[in-house]
Amino acid sequence: xxxxxxxxGALLLTPGAGxxxxxxxxxxxxxxxxxxxxxxxxxxxxxxxxxxxxxxxxLIESVTADAAAFVADVHIRxxxxxxxxxxxxxxxxxxxxxxxLPAAALVLVAYPLHPPGRPDKLRVEHLPRLTVPCLFVSGxxxxxxxxxxxxxxxxxxxxxxxxxWIEGGRHxxxxxxxxxxxxxAAWLAGL
Numbered sequence: 290x291x292x293x294x295x296x297x298g299a300l301l302l303t304p305g306a307g308x309x310x311x312x313x314x315x316x317x318x319x320x321x322x323x324x325x326x327x328x329x330x331x332x333x334x335x336x337x338x339x340x341x342x343x344x345x346x347x348l349i350e351s352v353t354a355d356a357a358a359f360v361a362d363v364h365i366r367x368x369x370x371x372x373x374x375x376x377x378x379x380x381x382x383x384x385x386x387x388x389x390l391p392a393a394a395l396v397l398v399a400y401p402l403h404p405p406g407r408p409d410k411l412r413v414e415h416l417p418r419l420t421v422p423c424l425f426v427s428g429x430x431x432x433x434x435x436x437x438x439x440x441x442x443x444x445x446x447x448x449x450x451x452x453x454w455i456e457g458g459r460h461x462x463x464x465x466x467x468x469x470x471x472x473x474a475a476w477l478a479g480l
Contacts, residue, residue, distance in 0.1 A: 296480045297393045298369035299326040301356055303378030305399070306342045309335045314375055314398060314466050321470035322477060326363045330355045332378075342377065345384060352385045356392075367391035371477060373424075376401050376433070376460065380412060383423075387415035394422040394480055396473050399460050402434030402442055413442045420447040424476045426469050428458020451476060 310329035373396030
């Protein structure tokens with residue numbers, strides 16, 4: 290192990306729109322990747338006690354600021370930080386990285402490819418600008434995107450892409466935290 294550089298030095302996780310930093314999947318991932326330094330961060334609207342998410346630019350700004358503070362706290366280069374989260378949180382992290390935020394990798398759990406029942410409203414404009422390794426963990430019955438839809442969209446990503454499908458899983462991936470967290474931990478350890 291001497292002389293070997295670990296590409297991932299820390300992990301920043303963000304929640305979905307309807308949750309906060311204590312969302313069970315994020316907690317399970319933090320435990321699974323331990324002792325890797327992990328920060329579960331809330332978005333500004335949650336910190337202010339509001340339920341409705343801010344617009345994307347404010348959310349991206351929040352991720353960028355949290356990432357800068359976290360890498361300074363754990364004394365790693367910015368390009369050794371993996372980012373991601375559940376649903377909207379993962380999407381916002383991917384948008385920040387596409388906009389130039391340095392990162393080692395992206396972990397995207399239940400990526401919200403489109404609103405339920407609206408496959409014409411794809412949230413993919415930024416995907417071709419991603420060049421870091423990306424892990425997508427999604428249920429096969431997620432109304433925010435089918436496996437075929439997600440694989441077609443992620444084919445535009447310039448970096449390596451891995452998919453893990455949770456059979457029968459819906460968007461909440463209820464009861465699947467052990468599987469999700471072990472997949473994320475193994476993937477990050479393999480980078």
